[in-house]
Amino acid sequence: MHQYIIKRILMMIPTLFGAAVLVFFLMRAIPGDVCELRLAGTGATFDPDALRICQQELGLNEPIFLQFFSWIGGFFVGDFGTSMWTNQPIVSEISLRFQVSMQIALMATLVSIVISIPMGIISAVKRNTWVDYCVRGFSIAGIAMPSFWLGILIILGLLVGSQALYGEPWMPPINYVPIWVDPAENLAMLIWPALATGYRYSAVATRMTRSAMLEVLREDYVRTARAKGLVESVIVNRHALKNALLPVVTVIGIEFAFLMGGLVVTEQVFNLNGLGKLFVESVSNHDYTMTQALVMLVALIFVLTNFVVDLFYAWLDPRIRYS
Amino acid sequence: MDEKRLIEVEDLRIHFPLEDRTVKAVDGVSWHIDRGETLAVVGESGSGKSVTAMGLMRLTDNAGGRIPSGRINFRKPDGKVIDIVKQTPEQMRSIRGNDISMIFQEPMTSLNPVFTVGFQIAEAIMLHQGKSEDEALKQALEMLKLVRIPEPEKQLQQYPHQLSGGMRQRVMIAMALSCRPSLLIADEPTTALDVTIQAQILDLIKMLQNEIGMSVMFITHDMGVVAEVADRVVVMLRGKKVEEGPAEQIFKSPQHPYTRALLDAVPRLGSMRGHKLPMKFANVDVKRAEGEEIKEGAGETEVELEIKDTVRRDAPPLLSVKGLTTRFDIRAGVFGRTTGRIHAVENISFDLQPGETLAMVGESGCGKSTTGRSIIRLVEPTRGSVVFEGKEVVGLSASEMRPLRRDMQMIFQDPFASLNPRMTAGAAIAEPMVVHGLARGKEAEDRVIELLRRVGLDEEHASRYPHEFSGGQRQRLCIARALGLNPKLIIADEAVSALDVSIQAQVINLMMELQEELGLAYLFISHDMAVVERIAHRVAVMYLGEIVEIGPRQAVFEDPQHPYTRKLMAAVPIADPTKRKTELRLMTDEIPSPLKPAGYEPPARHYREVSPGHFVQEITATAVAAE
Amino acid sequence: AETPKKGGVLKFVVPAEPPSFDGHRETTFALVHPIAPFYSLLVKQNPQNSMDPTDIICDLCTEMPKPTDGGKTYTFKLRKGVTFEDGAPLTAADVKATYDKIIFPPADISSARKAYFVMVESVETPDDETVVFKLKYPSSAFIPALAMPFNFIYDDAKLAQDMHWYEKNILGSGPFQKAERQAGAFIKGTANPNYYEKGKPYLDGFEAIFAKKESLRVQAIRGDRAAIEFRGFPPQSRDDLVKALGKDITVQESDWNCVLLITPNHRKKPFDDVRVRRALTLAVDRWGGSQYLSKIAIVKTVGGIVFPGHPLAANKEELQQLAGYWPDLAKSRAEAKRLLKEAGIPEGFKFVLNNRAVDQPYKIVGTWLIDQWKQIGLAVEQQVQPTGPFYDTLRKKQDFDVSIDFNCQSVVNPLLDVSKFISEDTSGSQYGGYTNREVDELFNAMNQTDDQAAQREKMRRMEKIVLDEEALGFITMWWYRIIPHRSYVKGWNVSPSHYLNQQLADVWLDQ
């Protein structure tokens, strides 16, 4: 087992390296650079020297491979560099955003699990009845609604609704407060995006639960369980579910990894200061170092999540655990 | 209901309403089982055996089945007779696993992979006897001891995947019997197992039946097994019962033509005694036999057909295998080091003459398929030489190999899977010819039709897709495809194992006819001793990747030398209830694993020639120690 | 007027986060809004009379100087007793160090506004309280350049230590101090108890919250998560806020010193043909567009190359003489079609309008322009790029057909602002790729005199060449700044630039 773990960890290296190469050259393929943007971006007249100096300062005119290796080299000594846009150390720039994204990802995943697993089971057990149709319709509607649209409707609904009810328009806070500082304020802000995203992502997990359950319920060992005389609920919740959970866990894991960097639109709609927003900003600012660091972070989260999912898989499935 | 009767099925119908039609899987069947009795239900695939069995436990409810009419009277242990058809789901649950329990065909998939064996046995005990988990586990341990599982304490903690097929089936039996049911339904419990394991399981069931005193409903399609276990037999055909009677009577004087055809198609081990050449099956035209309108006795020309001798012994060998060895590396660890090797094929040598059939027999995993695949280079042999028509095959490049492939063709076990489901039969047969440039366009079409006729199919079949054929027809298609290239050698890997006996007999007959006509040579791979006896000129017995005995069929079957060959033959059930083995051998041994540590080299083997062409591996002290 | 109340924290939303904290280096308003309150300037736009672009008053100086030496020497006296946040006294040396950094930066320091100070020869400090600017020639562009809100006065000791120090640190002498930043979220400041204007600031502090989405910023004001946004909202948001909150919302509006331009690519056929360029401008209905677009976008005022509120700007009569500003639209369009025909441009001619991926007002104006050009038989497609690639196209690739461009300045300083239209080699921000020496001469002549009448005359001539005769590039419409804010925000007056008047010393909350 521990060999398996080591192997899995080693396998992450090429993926991360590949992601590094990809983002590095992808970013540099985008026309323009951070200095041009900083100076020309506001439409004001500016001094051409300033542009040259800025590029020099950031090392943008060095040979590209040198830039690449000095960046990669930094990783090995724990130096993640400074943001080209703000000049601040990347670690300090990211840490808060990471916290926000982590919390929202955890909350959304929780919401998604709470919604999807029971619904998926019901839908599979009551296959092709109106209950099934409702569940599927509800969950697919979740994927179908554009997240920004849903977000707009939620905020507007809250504003208009609260004004109609209490005479004062209310909206969620737009400033993040850590949960240990002020839990009420923190939740007031994050609950809405968590619900919206959780609902959205539950759709995928619901469908996966449903089809995994359908498949498992057809397995011979379920027939065996029936032949033992077990009650249907025990068959479903014990014999079938534990097997059906395997693919569901994968889906939820991938979802979680995705939430950590992919909530671009939702974060904007709710003004969440998370990784997704930072991502978009750093791409549009041509902040190479920041985008690179973010991609590496998200890729790392992705491979780590996959790794955890695999471990969890092994924990659930003795066939893997004992091989 | 008669006091002796445990269960009585009356005019039972089980239907599956689909949206456009209704499948009448069981269509008015009546029979009964007495206490302590074993009833065998036989019939071909799809005849409704499993559905009947599931119906007895009302498991068909969950599969969308309806019971429109009929009664299933069952005597509960307290003597009360109930009609199972009328029970509520709750009442049914208390009967399932308690009064009636069931074991299934697939030991591999019938156990839940994520729970320990112990828990799965204990679960039923807790449920029906209201015991605590500890007590239940204790009883589960007793059950494991009862089914003679080695090291039962350890097995209790194991997960199903850690057990072999035979062990799993024992666990299933332990589970089924844990509440001492009065009726055990065994739905093809041994079909997926090797003969030696099958023998063990059959014996185990018989023994437990005696110990517990239960009745058994035994479903099988294997007449040999029927003869071995059954007191009475019910023969089913298309959802109906066509015949019922005591086992001896059914075997001695079958009444219904279908039963007769069925029995005729069953290859019986030992029936070839005295015959030198292979023989075709008689009376295998099941189509005719099925027609109930056929008058008694009509069309039954008893022509035991010994085919003419096709072997060209004087010619140079078509195929000559020397020291063929194929091993699979098992990689493990961080850097994928080879930690072990599966010695799938180990130092095999034999010759095959044109027109000859060499059969390779042995139990699952002994390396039969790998031998065939190595010869045709679907896997790369580790070493050894394969000379085909005087040409060394090993080491040829893909393009050098291509012309040779025309002359050696392969037919696979699973006719369902060996045809591309997205290609019509015609296209599938024509493709090899087109690719090898033998025929094109109209010519190819004509050739396809000719080949279809050749294997007993029609021209109109050319435009059909594989799923529109029955299993036997599909296997014929595979043969036609192989024949298209005019091969000299056909490697048939379990080519008939998946087929019903009657179909199997037809296909075997076809193969023999083709051999007579075209002088084909066959490398016939099979695990079924009885089939092999019928078709082979020579036989090679494989064990753990090695040939332990090889020789003319008659010599090997009538005078087996190697202990393994003998054990194999002894395990084959004989389709004759009068020859039923009386003593129960409760063997629990399993085949040792072909997995060896990296770098392991097996000791050199020596062969002894017992009679002309009949070689047996010497059992040396070192060889035994090495196992 | 009401008496200001003390106390309270002003929360306002800012559309973007400042890159660094160094005003001398950055050019964005996103720096001004959260950072300006921490600093003092030498001179500034009068916050009480914010609508007059020429009303520039002292901040750190004691009196606006009259230039001497034929307009070539400006001598500023400084306030006494002003200290930086860390207690160090603010002296003339600090002012000199600041302006030296801006005007004569060392080779490795980038100063964004160096070009505004071409007229300055040297900065001198005869004593601790006096700063003298020596110019090469008299120029009325000097004082406006000096008043630019980015020219934060830094501590010379810190600069001597590290010229980059102010990029990552905030240390000023302004009304607020104790800057606190949460990356990507907000910047907070607390009132400076030692601020040199006694009694100010009125606020206890401020909190600048970054929020990229416009709708969210509007909603934040509605839900009272913020009181104001200083850049400007579209008209619809103003209406919605007023409708929802009534008296609780106060709206301030102003012409805006920003303008959207159309730049045809002179390097590319057929835009090298003056007839084609004139046709393009003649097709645009500016007077009508002003009415329609002002309902949906932050543009409104029709103007020439000079900010409409400035004395140097053309009046309506003068404007109507220019191509594209004629009162008779039909005639204008007929002429456009005629010109196209003459130039051999077929009906349905296709070209691409390069635009910036910003909604207000770029894309709306772009879409409107396409509709305008459709009226004279041109089929225009829009290509929209994020800011980076957009400027890359203008500056490096230079392969566009016609592009939107814009000019947005802080202090209204038309003499310098029109450098956007001078020849490619001298302008630095003219992307059309043309050279016109007559324009260059007019520009230089204007800048090197302080005679207003002469300036105005030269400006008219330049305008005529640029917009009409040669149709070098065009003005679409000037922006219009709409600031709807919570009524409890007092003491803040809208100005023609979202860069100006952001020290917040006079702002108070009526709560």
Add this chain to the structure above:
Amino acid sequence: MAISELPTSVETAAPRRRTAWQQFKRVARRQPLGVAGGAIVILMILMAIFADVIAPYDPTAMNYSAFTAPPGTEFWLGTDQMGRDVFSRIVHGARTAVFVGFVASIVGAGIGLVLGVGSAYFGGKIDLVFQRVMDIFMSFPLIIMALAMVAIFGTGVDKVIVAITIPFIPRCARVVRSTALSVREMPYVDAARSIGYSHTRIILRHMVPNVMAPFLIMITAFVGQAILLEASLSYLGLGVQEPTPAWGLMLQGGAELYAESAPWVAIFPGLAITLAVFGFNLFGDAVRDMLDPKLRSQ
């Protein structure tokens, strides 16, 4: 072996020929949601094809006298902030959506199909490398990839399609590969190899047709995703550009600003997207249910 795969000897009569209508009713009974989804999909495709006929107005024509006119008899779904007819824009937007959706998903899934099958067939080192490369693309946030693509190639329908297609490739390749791995183990592939067919022939004739089920499932799923992604990109201002009528674009700027005062500007395009994606997903699910033999039988 699943019971359903066995030929049933019980039914002797040849299956009845059914009329198209009967067939439809049959499918409708089994897959009511799928039929609903199919109806939406067909409606959309029809809308896309006949946009010019259906739309009452030119979708790009501005009407300066009717900014944000409410829905009514003149403008069925009202007008937007530039006085353009919302209904006409939605109808024409269907064209953009369908075009982007289909091209991106077919091309993306198509490339993924070939790569996935090839990788599974050759196995070994090739497969290993391929998997790592796919990992890299998968670990790369999809929207960021699209963002960078648009930043590099610029905006416009064709660029958006490229931006959307690229992330689809690894996703499809993965799914196809796992199916192809099991197909590779099928005896008919062995048979093909033993007969001596070339790699290309085996991949294209024998493997590709047999991984059609996941492929089709992926395609239908992708169409919905592509529509959504296009809308998201347009919403971020990086997708299709004005004045091209596109749903996501209609929701950008205008929608949020007018969400309250002129809700029709925001509601209808949002509904159009939701409905379209909903339809494609329902349809995709139905396709999956019908193609997946494991789910087909009860």
